[in-house]
Amino acid sequence: MNAKKVVILALHDEMESAYPPLNVAAGAAASGAEVTLAFSRKGVNILQKEYVPVPSEGMEYLSHALEDFKAASIHELLEIAVETGVQLYAVDLDMEVDADFIYPAEQVPIKWVLNEGASADLFLHF
DSSP: OOEEEEEEEEEEOOOHHHHHHHHHHHHHHHHHHHHHHHOTTTTTGGBTTTOOOOTTHHHTHHHHHHHHOOOOOHHHHHHHHHTTOEEEESSSSSOTOOBSSSSSEEEEHHHHHHHHTTSSSSSOOO
């Protein structure tokens, strides 16, 4: 049986937007899927070593709820995703190769991500 292909595009870096793509990516990879996780120009901030997740206005309660629940941090989820085989990509950044990312991410054009998504069993964006 062939592994399922999952492509996820992380569009935003607000706290409530950073968790879903990482949770789905780690879960899909843990279940044996081939997972591509691509980050948009704003979403790529999640990969920065100095990234501090901040909730959107009106969602401030979320950080306290996650602490109370003892949920994994964004960086912990990213580590789990990488350890389970998730492949990381940065979309159309035009940045230097030595970006200060926690994990390396190959730069690709958005067209590449959309083509990957078209051939995937599941394509999500958050």
